[in-house]
Amino acid sequence: MSEHEYVPKSKAAKWFNDRLPLLTLGAHLTDYPTPKNLNYWWTFGGILTFCLITQIVTGIVLAMHYVAHADLAFASVEHIMRDVNYGWLIRYIHSNGASMFFLAVYIHIFRSLFYGSYKSPREVIWIIGLMIYLLMMAAAFMGYVLPWGQMSFWGATVITNLFSAIPLVGDSITTWLWGAYSVDNPTLNRFFSLHYLIPFLILGLVVLHIWALHVPGNNNPVGIDIKKPSKDTVPFHPYITIKDAFALLVFMIIFAGFVFFTPNVLGHSDNYIPANPLVTPAHIVPEWYLLPFYAILRSVPDKLGGVILMFGAIFILFVLPWLDTSKVRSAVFRPIYRQFYWIFVFNVLMLGYVGAMPAEGIYLVLARVGTIYYFAHFIIVMPVVGLLEKTDPVPMSISEPVLTGGAEPSLARKINDKV
Amino acid sequence: MIKFNTKLFFILTFLLLISLRPLQSAEMVDPIKVDWSFKGLTGTFDRASLQRGFQVYKEVCASCHSMQYLSYRNLGEPGGPEFSEQEVKAIAASFEIEDGPDSQGEMFTRPGKPSDKFKSPYPNTQAATAANGGAYPPDMSVLVKARKGGANYIYSVLVGYEDPPPGVTLDDGVYYNKYMAGNKIKMPNNLMDGLVEYADGTESTVDQMAKDVTTFLAWAAEPELEERHRTGVKVIIYLVLLTTLVYLSMRKIWSRVDTEV
Numbered sequence: 001m002s003e004h005e006y007v008p009k010s011k012a013a014k015w016f017n018d019r020l021p022l023l024t025l026g027a028h029l030t031d032y033p034t035p036k037n038l039n040y041w042w043t044f045g046g047i048l049t050f051c052l053i054t055q056i057v058t059g060i061v062l063a064m065h066y067v068a069h070a071d072l073a074f075a076s077v078e079h080i081m082r083d084v085n086y087g088w089l090i091r092y093i094h095s096n097g098a099s100m101f102f103l104a105v106y107i108h109i110f111r112s113l114f115y116g117s118y119k120s121p122r123e124v125i126w127i128i129g130l131m132i133y134l135l136m137m138a139a140a141f142m143g144y145v146l147p148w149g150q151m152s153f154w155g156a157t158v159i160t161n162l163f164s165a166i167p168l169v170g171d172s173i174t175t176w177l178w179g180a181y182s183v184d185n186p187t188l189n190r191f192f193s194l195h196y197l198i199p200f201l202i203l204g205l206v207v208l209h210i211w212a213l214h215v216p217g218n219n220n221p222v223g224i225d226i227k228k229p230s231k232d233t234v235p236f237h238p239y240i241t242i243k244d245a246f247a248l249l250v251f252m253i254i255f256a257g258f259v260f261f262t263p264n265v266l267g268h269s270d271n272y273i274p275a276n277p278l279v280t281p282a283h284i285v286p287e288w289y290l291l292p293f294y295a296i297l298r299s300v301p302d303k304l305g306g307v308i309l310m311f312g313a314i315f316i317l318f319v320l321p322w323l324d325t326s327k328v329r330s331a332v333f334r335p336i337y338r339q340f341y342w343i344f345v346f347n348v349l350m351l352g353y354v355g356a357m358p359a360e361g362i363y364l365v366l367a368r369v370g371t372i373y374y375f376a377h378f379i380i381v382m383p384v385v386g387l388l389e390k391t392d393p394v395p396m397s398i399s400e401p402v403l404t405g406g407a408e409p410s411l412a413r414k415i416n417d418k419v
Numbered sequence: 420m421i422k423f424n425t426k427l428f429f430i431l432t433f434l435l436l437i438s439l440r441p442l443q444s445a446e447m448v449d450p451i452k453v454d455w456s457f458k459g460l461t462g463t464f465d466r467a468s469l470q471r472g473f474q475v476y477k478e479v480c481a482s483c484h485s486m487q488y489l490s491y492r493n494l495g496e497p498g499g500p501e502f503s504e505q506e507v508k509a510i511a512a513s514f515e516i517e518d519g520p521d522s523q524g525e526m527f528t529r530p531g532k533p534s535d536k537f538k539s540p541y542p543n544t545q546a547a548t549a550a551n552g553g554a555y556p557p558d559m560s561v562l563v564k565a566r567k568g569g570a571n572y573i574y575s576v577l578v579g580y581e582d583p584p585p586g587v588t589l590d591d592g593v594y595y596n597k598y599m600a601g602n603k604i605k606m607p608n609n610l611m612d613g614l615v616e617y618a619d620g621t622e623s624t625v626d627q628m629a630k631d632v633t634t635f636l637a638w639a640a641e642p643e644l645e646e647r648h649r650t651g652v653k654v655i656i657y658l659v660l661l662t663t664l665v666y667l668s669m670r671k672i673w674s675r676v677d678t679e680v
Contacts, residue, residue, distance in 0.1 A: 075487075078488040079488075092647075242665065242673075245669075246665045252658055253659065256655055261460055264564055269567050272561045274558075
């Protein structure tokens with residue numbers, strides 16, 4: 001992993017480490033040279049690890065009391081809320097934890113987009129990250145189905161019905177997914193099984209994500225390659241650990257605010273009505289973190305087209321490293337791209353907003369404009385701006401953030417060409 | 420190249436979006452805002468109001484609405500109406516609960532115990548629906564959490580009965596309610612002044628009964644509310660102190676490096 005030579009102090013430790021170099025790994029993790037200029041947007045990796053562990057721990061406890069049966073699921077959740085010791089706390093941490101997880105992951109992804117962390121040589125980190133994000137969405141969707149309320153049931157119906165848009169085999173696939181001819185008890189059972197499985201898949205991918213990160217090392221706000229270790233880096237421990245701990249605590253204060261004072265504000269009130277296949281809710285809306293994709297789905301009049309665009313909106317991110325033609329990583333030095341970046345952020349927020357509104361009138365128009373712009377950002381803006389943009393001078397190192405003598409952008413490019 | 424004033428663009432578009440909002444909820448009247456004692460970060464239930472609310476529930480609502488997730492023992496638990504142990508036993512015993520089968524395989528009835536769930540007025544949803552003109556009276560255990568607007572909405576519906584405006588015709592068994600979505604409700608206006616005789620002598624106006632029973636329903640939906648608020652305040656204080664300490668440690672550690680944290 002690193003070229004750094006670690007020698008255990010005791011004989012026993014040496015004996016063990018020769019057979020399984022866990023101590024070397026530990027030393028690597030504590031000494032890992034990290035850019036000293038990482039800002040707070042870089043603390044979300046640690047926060048996300050905390051979120052994953054929190055979800056797994058609270059989830060395991062909830063699974064001890066939950067009953068995955070269409071007739072009993074709703075009642076078992078109420079049993080958790082009323083009769084299990086601190087059941088309400090565990091469940092509220094778990095349900096709000098999902099939202100906090102997504103809040104953190106969106107900040108993490110948008111940080112990567114701003115500072116060009118997906119660009120060479122970090123494409124594999126980016127792709128593994130997207131796989132984690134996809135699994136998170138699957139886990140969250142299935143988790144939302146488990147309480148078997150009205151939104152659970154109808155959300156599951158809408159999403160699983162998407163697969164029926166596949167030509168020829170669509171209906172067979174949907175029936176296979178349901179394990180029945182509609183969303184029913186077999187569906188709930190398999191969703192519970194998969195909901196328990198996916199977090200551990202995510203955990204495995206997180207290990208790979210961090211491993212892949214430790215090969216090239218962290219990107220940084222300036223976006224330049226740095227020598228490691230050097231005066232531009234600090235050891236991970238204690239510098240980054242304490243900073244991550246501070247950011248995590250601030251995050252936990254917000255988290256606790258939701259859990260203790262407005263635990264249901266992020267959910268939908270209809271999910272406290274037991275699932276009823278005969279009554280359709282007035283508006284079926286997914287959880288907030290899926291709304292932009294929901295808006296894209298509904299913006300297309302054709303079902304198959306909507307499904308393709310919705311999945312396309314995520315899968316286009318996988319080729320992002322090759323769509324971005326700029327030689328400069330960080331948007332700090334990209335005056336034109338920076339404007340487009342913020343328009344893109346706004347566009348995604350707007351799509352999320354219209355996703356929560358009924359698909360009619362002005363909302364439908366906004367959803368369509370937003371969808372077109374979403375794809376245009378990746379297919380047109382990123383390649384074209386990368387080629388045409390005159391970037392600002394990029395510093396030689398973190399310690400000398402400003403190039404003396406006002407260098408030309410061409411020089412900036414030259415620095416990056418060397419990379 | 421194109422120059423955007425990004426900030427101005429955001430502000431203008433956001434204002435546009437927000438101004439669109441009222442279009443969507445035009446058909447519904449916003450519920451009355453009540454200054455509930457359980458609102459806010461340290462909100463607690465008004466004990467006397469909870470006890471009165473239970474009385475309204477028992478004498479009025481319970482003839483149609485079930486509360487199947489509550490047990491009689493909950494009435495004596497901290498954070499709720501906090502009836503005494505004797506009172507809880509007496510309340511439970513006033514209901515005939517079906518139990519069994521006994522050793523002969525027969526079902527039998529016995530007086531309720533505090534550990535029993537609230538007795539439902541109908542044996543099942545279908546029976547409840549059939550007996551109420553095709554409209555199922557919803558279970559009230561989590562009703563406050565299951566309605567947009569929560570306690571304010573429930574209270575508003577209870578006091579929102581009006582004569583229908585001219586031009587609106589109502590079928591038999593349908594009533595006009597200002598706050599109900601679509602303004603049509605199958606539950607008749609069951610509250611009238613002096614309907615119940617409060618044990619504590621409070622005057623039982625419609626408004627008083629609506630407030631009391633809504634408070635009771637809010638507790639039923641969130642029996643953990645008081646403990647949640649109390650714990651929450653402690654957790655936040657603890658986290659703020661710890662965050663401060665970690666912040667100071669971080670400043671100290673990073674003072675060895677020439678970079679600002």
